[in-house]
Amino acid sequence: GQNIDQPTEMTATEGAIVQINCTYQTSGFNGLFWYQQHAGEAPTFLSYNVLDGLEEKGRFSSFLSRSKGYSYLLLKELQMKDSASYLCAVLDSNYQLIWGAGTKLIIKP
């Protein structure tokens, strides 16, 4: 079956760095997405990785290792507004998005 795992909840301090991991087992792979979702709102796109390596975009970076079925989202200089759920999703061989359950990130002052 298809499976995407990410931690349920993480806590970090304002100004610090946090890494949210995602491991996946899917039928085929056409890329991995990270989305941010605030409570009661639709997800918003953060990043897309299809090749191995690190993609940096401002305070957010995303890493992919296809051989390990592993990705992480790195958030630097955390701000209170970064408190949200972070969803990992994989595009499988049928171009369907398979979603992880999301990681709730709590930022403390």
Place this chain on the structure above:
Amino acid sequence: GAVVSQHPSRVICKSGTSVKIECRSLDFQATTMFWYRQFPKQSLMLMATSNEGSKATYEQGVEKDKFLINHASLTLSTLTVTSAHPEDSSFYICSARTGGITEAFFGQGTRLTVV
């Protein structure tokens, strides 16, 4: 970026009635639209995938006669919840893609409450 507009954002309806939710891609042609449901503290659950001009493909366990999906044009898809029950109360979100390996653009979501 591409914009997907979903309407209404909130709706309250009585048990037994039907509710229609619209999803429009405002500045691109959405060859594929997805409908999701999200219960509190849970992840998105794909309900169905629709391609313009053809019947929607429903995920296992989703009643096609209860959740009617129409994707009649490249910019509009509708989800109709028929004979709504309180257990249908949820957050419904649509997303649209232009095909191939592109990100999914999400609507704002619709909070449905059935009383």
